[in-house]
Amino acid sequence: MTRKMWGLIPVLNCSQLLKLCAPQCKPSVCPITTPALRADSPLRTMSDQAFVTLATNDSYAKGVMVLGQSLRNHHTTRKLVVLVGPHVAEPCRDALRSIFDEVCVVDVMDSGDAAHLSMMKRPDLGVTFTKLHCWTLTQYSKCVFMDADTLVLSNIDELFEREELSAAPDPGWPDCFNSGVFVFRPSNETHEKLLAFCSENGSFDGGDQGVLNSFFNTWATADISKHLPFIYNLSSIAIYSYLPAFKQYGHDAKVVHFLGKVKPWHHSYDAQRGEVKGHSPSPDLCQLHPDYLLMWWQLYAKSVLPLMQQAYGDTPFSSGFVEANEDEEVKLHEDAREQPAPASAPPPQISSEERKQRWEAGQIDYMGADSFANIERKLDSFLK
Ligand SMILES: [Mn+2]
Secondary structure: OHHHHHHHOOOOOHHHHHHHOOHHHOOOOOOOOOHHHHOOOOOOOEEEEEEEEEEOOHHHHHHHHHHHHHHHHOOOOEEEEEEEOOOOOHHHHHHHHOOOOEEEEOOHHHOOOHHHHHHHHOHHHHHHHHHHHHHHOOOOOEEEEEOOOEEEOOOOHHHHHOOOOEEEEOOOOOOOEEEEEEEEOOOHHHHHHHHHHHHHHOOOOOOHHHHHHHHOOOOOOOOHHHEOOHHHOEEHHHHHHOHHHHHHHHHHOOEEEOOOOOOHHHOEEEOOOOEEEOOOOOHHHHOOOHHHHHHHHHHHHHHHHHHHHHHHOOOOOOOOEEOHHHOOOOOOOHHHHOOOOOOOOOOOOOOHHHHHHHHHOOOOOOOOOOOHHHHHHHHHHHHO
């Protein structure tokens, strides 16, 4: 029914789309506590369990800091561990150390062990091997891995009641789990098996998600308790592909996952106006939920930027902030400049059938025929 509905109607302008939602499914912005409150809280007793994340470069390190701070703000009782690749700058590592209990540098090329050998066979899977390194954290009995592009909206310590390998369905192929959030048990044996599997079989999608789904290949059918509810890994793409479900369940979301090529740190932020900049009519640049995106930046501005400023001192770094008077020429972060620029020519007139085909192929005319004004009338008639 949903597919049929989406085939019939033109498409939503995403930054305005969420205005259609009931107020309860809009995320509210929580007050943010300072990092100083975290230390030695009596609540923090579960020292053999940890949330684990990964920063492969300085941009992802920003995401990791926001994620770590969001876990702190919701009073996790577990340890926070970040794996960092060799390219993460020293000041970034310093800032990470003030949020995380452990900052582990992982350089697969230097490791001289099974991981290095696997890497030699499959150099294309370097980031994947770095991520698989989380299984070697055997000082912990159980961990929850979370991608750098996730944001926690409430306490999720209950995830530690789950077993390896628990994860939420992937919105693109729900018989696969999404590897942005998963529960696992560190084990050197599992780590070696994963490496061997990875170097022999590669990855069907080129990344860790393909490897992990092939390795833990009974996830879809064997044990429903290993299926995390979708609210533990809510991705923007799912919001826009099934809006009525988001209206119904979105207010329960506990973890947001900024899936896709463009990440929150590719945008910029006008701190004086409290606005995220860099919105674009290009679908690629438009898939992040504007309210969650704002929450990410507010957390970054309040709790992460001061740590970065302290760590970098007089050394310049990319803060992601814009001056209020730079309105007309918004400066995007360097990474965002690498993204293809949205086409500026006005779209030609096309038939309704052709527009439907383009929508189904992901080519969406957000500013024209598929604009908010056009869609709202249609959607109202469906959703009354
Ligand atoms: Mn991700």
